[in-house]
Amino acid sequence: MGNFLVKTAINGVALWIAAWLVPGITFGTSPDTWAVVRTVAIVALIFGLVNAFVRPVAKLLSLPFIILTLGLFVFIVNALMLQLTSWLAGQFQLAFHVQHFFWDAVVGSLVITFVSMILGFFNPADD
Template sequence: MLLNFVIKTVINGIALWIAALLVDGITFGTQADTAAIVRTVLIVALIFGVLNTFVRPIAKAVSLPFIILTLGLFVFIINALMLQLTSWLADQLNLAFHVEHFFWDAVLGSLIITFVSMILGFFNPKD
């Protein structure tokens, strides 16, 4: 169980890092130290994982009519909200992670994170 949690956290971290590389509005700060960047990515991945575990199901339940009305496309908005909430919590914890604009940066970032997590999830032996 712990190994599965670690693997999913690493997958989230890689997905967040790739999204930060591809989307200009998602940044992990301007630190020159590689160890500090890796530490920030892992902590942000933990925050993102906790939010997706506890907050995302509640948000999906509350917005179920919108999800049905849009044939499931509203889930991407919920994912963008989770990314924006992760950015806010990282700011509260003085971490160098920031998402600039909700619609363009967060939605595009959530699409990239979903796609990369899906691909990397195939390599997870526990799933």
């Protein structure tokens, strides 16, 4: 349970940094800091669940494209997971949105992957 919470916190930080760096990814414009923190936490949980359950199936189904592109298609799969998270957040009335699929979602997924990788090095639960 502790490892799940740490990974969710890492996802939350990565999503927040992506929203800060990529103009097409937003967490809304609420002046209430706690509302934004709550939204980031819930979206991080949704993102973690999407990556745990949907991403493996998507990668398996797109395996021929992943092989054909020497792994580069994984970036498209990651962008799709971010876009799916945006859609699910909208279904729960959360203020998280990814504007355009290709540029915003792909660049956002690259930022999230990079930040998660860096923060994952400091995750004591992975030992």
